[in-house]
Amino acid sequence: MALAHAFARRSHDVIPGRAPALALTVGVVTMVVLVPLAVVVLTASTASWPALWAQLASARDLAAFRLTFGAALLAAAIDVVAGSYVAWVLVRHRFGGTALLDALVDVPLALPTAVAGIALATLYGPHGWAGALLEAHGITVAYTPLGIVLALAFVGFPFVVRAVQPVLAALPADFEEAAATLGASRNATVVRIVFPLLAPAMLAGFALALARGLGEYGSVLFISGNLPLRTEIAPLLIVNRLEEYDYHGAAAIATVLLVSAFALLVAIALLQRRLTSRQVRD
Amino acid sequence: MKTGRLRDVAAVGVAVLVVAGLVVLPLATVFYEALRAGLGAFATVFSEPYAQSAIRLTLIVAAATVAFNTAFGMLAAWTIAKYRFPGKAFLLAAIDLPLTVSPVVAGLAILLTVGPHTLPGAWLLAHGVHIAFAPAGIVLATIFVTFPYVARELTVFLQEQGRELEEAALSMGASVLQTFWRVTLPNAKWALLNGMLLCNARAMGEFGAVSVISGRIRGQTNTVPLHIEILYNENTFVGAFALAASLAMLTMLLSGIRALLEARTHRRPVPDGDALGTAERAREAGLGRIVAAPRIALDVGE
Incomplete structure (x- = not known):
C-alpha cells in the first residue's frame, strides 16, 4: 500500500504539464457551465425580493410548479414499477427477443424530444387511434395533466431500467434459489430478499426519472396544450415569461428548477454512497 | 415445471406489452405519419x-x-x-x-x-x-x-x-x-x-x-x-x-x-448476464454515476 502510494506520488512528477492542463480545463468549465448558471441565479436575485416572491407565489406560477412536480413525481413512480419489472424480465428471463427488448428500452433516450412530443400528441390526440380509443372510455389524454404524466413517463422509463438492471444482474440467482429451497414462497423471496437489495437502485432510478421530468420540455410541449393554470409546466412558463421580456421572472422560475435538480443530484450521490458501502460490506 | 414455464411466458409477455405500449407505439407513430401520404x-x-x-x-x-x-x-x-x-x-x-x-x-x-x-x-x-x-x-x-x-x-x-x-x-x-x-x-x-x-x-x-x-x-x-x-x-x-x-x-x-x-x-461482460455491458451503456446514455456504484460492487464481488 505504502509502495503503491509512493509510486503514485512519483508518477505525477513524471508527466509534466499539470498546471496548464488543469488551468485550461477549469477555465473552460467555468466559462461554459458555471458562469451561465450563476448568471441565472444572479438575475433572479437582483430583482426586488418582494416582487419576486409575489411572482413565485402567484396563482399562475404556483399552478405551474404544482403541476410540474406532481406530474414528474407520478411519472417517476409509474416508471419505477414498469421499469423495475422490465429490468427483472430482462435479467431473469432470457428469451429470443431479449436483445431487441433491451435495445427498445433506450429509444426514449435516442429519440429527439420534439420528435417524441409530436408523436405522443398525435397518438394520444383526439384524432390519434390511442387517443380516440381512450376517449371512447371517457379518458381524455391530450391537453390534460394526464398527457403530461404520460410524456414524462415515456422519457423517464429508461433511467429506472438502466439503474435497476445492473444491480439485479449482479445479484446471483442462487440467492433466490437458496431462499426457495429453504421453503420461502416465491412472493416471500421477492418481498424479503430481492426487494430490499434492489430498493436503493429503484430509488436512484426514481430520482433520475424525477430529475429528468422536472426539466422536460420538448416531449411535453405538444401534448400539454399549454393552458395557463391548467396544463402549463414550469419550463414552458419560463419560455412564456421570456416572450413577455420578463427576464427576472423567467430567471426566478429557472432558479427554483435549478435548486430542485441540484438537491436531487445530491440525494442521488448520497444514496449511491450508501449503496456502494453496503455492497462492499457484504 | 409446466406452470413455471407458463409463468415465464406470462412474465415476458407483460414486459413486452409494457415496452410496446410505452415505447414502440410512439416510435411507430412517427414513421406511420411520415409515410401515410406516400413516399x-x-x-x-x-x-x-x-x-x-x-x-x-x-x-x-x-x-x-x-x-x-x-x-x-x-x-x-x-x-x-x-x-x-x-x-x-x-x-x-x-x-x-x-x-x-x-x-x-x-x-x-x-x-x-x-x-x-x-x-x-x-x-x-x-x-x-x-x-x-x-x-x-x-x-x-x-x-x-x-x-x-x-x-x-x-x-x-x-x-x-x-x-x-x-x-x-x-x-x-x-x-x-x-x-x-x-x-x-x-x-x-x-x-x-x-x-x-x-x-x-x-x-x-x-x-x-x-x-x-x-x-x-x-x-x-x-x-x-x-x-x-x-x-x-x-x-x-x-x-x-x-x-x-x-x-x-x-x-x-x-x-x-x-x-x-x-x-x-470494453472488455466483454461477466459470463452470466450482461451486467457490465449494461452498466456501460447506461453510463453513456447519461445516467451518470449511479451505475458506477453497481460496477464497483461487481468488481468487488468477483
Missing part, C-alpha cells in the same frame, strides 16, 4: 427551401458543437485521468452539471449571459457580432447541453488505462503533446468516437435550449427540431413527421453504431 409526399418535404436551410443549419451546429466538445473532452479527460489534484470530484461534478439542467434553463442561461441586453452581448452587437437569435447562440446553447458526453466517455476510458504507457513514452524522451497524440489517443480512439457520436446525436436533436435562444427566423435560425415544431403547429403533419422520422432514424442509427462500438471499447 412521394415524404420526398417533397426535403425539396422545400426552409427545410433545406434547417437541415443545413443543424449540420453546421452539430459539427461546431462536436468539434468544441471533443477538444474540451480530450483536455478534460487527460487532465482528470493522468494528474492528481485536489477537488477532482468537484470538477467531475461541474462537468456533469448540464445533464441535470432543464434544456429551457440552459437556453435561458446562455441568453442571460450573452444576450443583447447584457454587457458582453451589447459590446459584440455594437461590433456587428450577433449571438442571441443567431447561429452563434444556437451553437453556444448546444455546446452547454452536450458538454459532458465526450469528456465523460474518454475520462472513464483513460482512468481504466492507467499511466504506465505515458510514463514509458515520457521517459524515452517524448514530449507531453507527443505522448498524448501518439500514445494515449490512438488507444482511446474508439472511446473518443463513441463520445462524439453521442454528442452529435444530442446536438442534432436539441430542442428546448435552442428554442429559447434561436428566435426561430425561418431560413436563418431555424434548426430541424424547431422546423418540426413550426410545421406541426401549422398542421403540415406530413412535413413535420417526414423531418421527425429522418431525424429519429439518424439519432437511432448513431445509437446503434455506438452499441456496436461498445464491443470493441
Whole structure:
C-alpha cells in the first residue's frame, strides 16, 4: 500500500504539464457551465425580493410548479414499477427477443424530444387511434395533466431500467434459489430478499426519472396544450415569461428548477454512497 | 415445471406489452405519419427551401458543437485521468452539471449571459457580432447541453488505462503533446468516437435550449427540431413527421453504431448476464454515476 502510494506520488512528477492542463480545463468549465448558471441565479436575485416572491407565489406560477412536480413525481413512480419489472424480465428471463427488448428500452433516450412530443400528441390526440380509443372510455389524454404524466413517463422509463438492471444482474440467482429451497414462497423471496437489495437502485432510478421530468420540455410541449393554470409546466412558463421580456421572472422560475435538480443530484450521490458501502460490506 | 414455464411466458409477455405500449407505439407513430401520404409526399418535404436551410443549419451546429466538445473532452479527460489534484470530484461534478439542467434553463442561461441586453452581448452587437437569435447562440446553447458526453466517455476510458504507457513514452524522451497524440489517443480512439457520436446525436436533436435562444427566423435560425415544431403547429403533419422520422432514424442509427462500438471499447461482460455491458451503456446514455456504484460492487464481488 505504502509502495503503491509512493509510486503514485512519483508518477505525477513524471508527466509534466499539470498546471496548464488543469488551468485550461477549469477555465473552460467555468466559462461554459458555471458562469451561465450563476448568471441565472444572479438575475433572479437582483430583482426586488418582494416582487419576486409575489411572482413565485402567484396563482399562475404556483399552478405551474404544482403541476410540474406532481406530474414528474407520478411519472417517476409509474416508471419505477414498469421499469423495475422490465429490468427483472430482462435479467431473469432470457428469451429470443431479449436483445431487441433491451435495445427498445433506450429509444426514449435516442429519440429527439420534439420528435417524441409530436408523436405522443398525435397518438394520444383526439384524432390519434390511442387517443380516440381512450376517449371512447371517457379518458381524455391530450391537453390534460394526464398527457403530461404520460410524456414524462415515456422519457423517464429508461433511467429506472438502466439503474435497476445492473444491480439485479449482479445479484446471483442462487440467492433466490437458496431462499426457495429453504421453503420461502416465491412472493416471500421477492418481498424479503430481492426487494430490499434492489430498493436503493429503484430509488436512484426514481430520482433520475424525477430529475429528468422536472426539466422536460420538448416531449411535453405538444401534448400539454399549454393552458395557463391548467396544463402549463414550469419550463414552458419560463419560455412564456421570456416572450413577455420578463427576464427576472423567467430567471426566478429557472432558479427554483435549478435548486430542485441540484438537491436531487445530491440525494442521488448520497444514496449511491450508501449503496456502494453496503455492497462492499457484504 | 409446466406452470413455471407458463409463468415465464406470462412474465415476458407483460414486459413486452409494457415496452410496446410505452415505447414502440410512439416510435411507430412517427414513421406511420411520415409515410401515410406516400413516399412521394415524404420526398417533397426535403425539396422545400426552409427545410433545406434547417437541415443545413443543424449540420453546421452539430459539427461546431462536436468539434468544441471533443477538444474540451480530450483536455478534460487527460487532465482528470493522468494528474492528481485536489477537488477532482468537484470538477467531475461541474462537468456533469448540464445533464441535470432543464434544456429551457440552459437556453435561458446562455441568453442571460450573452444576450443583447447584457454587457458582453451589447459590446459584440455594437461590433456587428450577433449571438442571441443567431447561429452563434444556437451553437453556444448546444455546446452547454452536450458538454459532458465526450469528456465523460474518454475520462472513464483513460482512468481504466492507467499511466504506465505515458510514463514509458515520457521517459524515452517524448514530449507531453507527443505522448498524448501518439500514445494515449490512438488507444482511446474508439472511446473518443463513441463520445462524439453521442454528442452529435444530442446536438442534432436539441430542442428546448435552442428554442429559447434561436428566435426561430425561418431560413436563418431555424434548426430541424424547431422546423418540426413550426410545421406541426401549422398542421403540415406530413412535413413535420417526414423531418421527425429522418431525424429519429439518424439519432437511432448513431445509437446503434455506438452499441456496436461498445464491443470493441470494453472488455466483454461477466459470463452470466450482461451486467457490465449494461452498466456501460447506461453510463453513456447519461445516467451518470449511479451505475458506477453497481460496477464497483461487481468488481468487488468477483
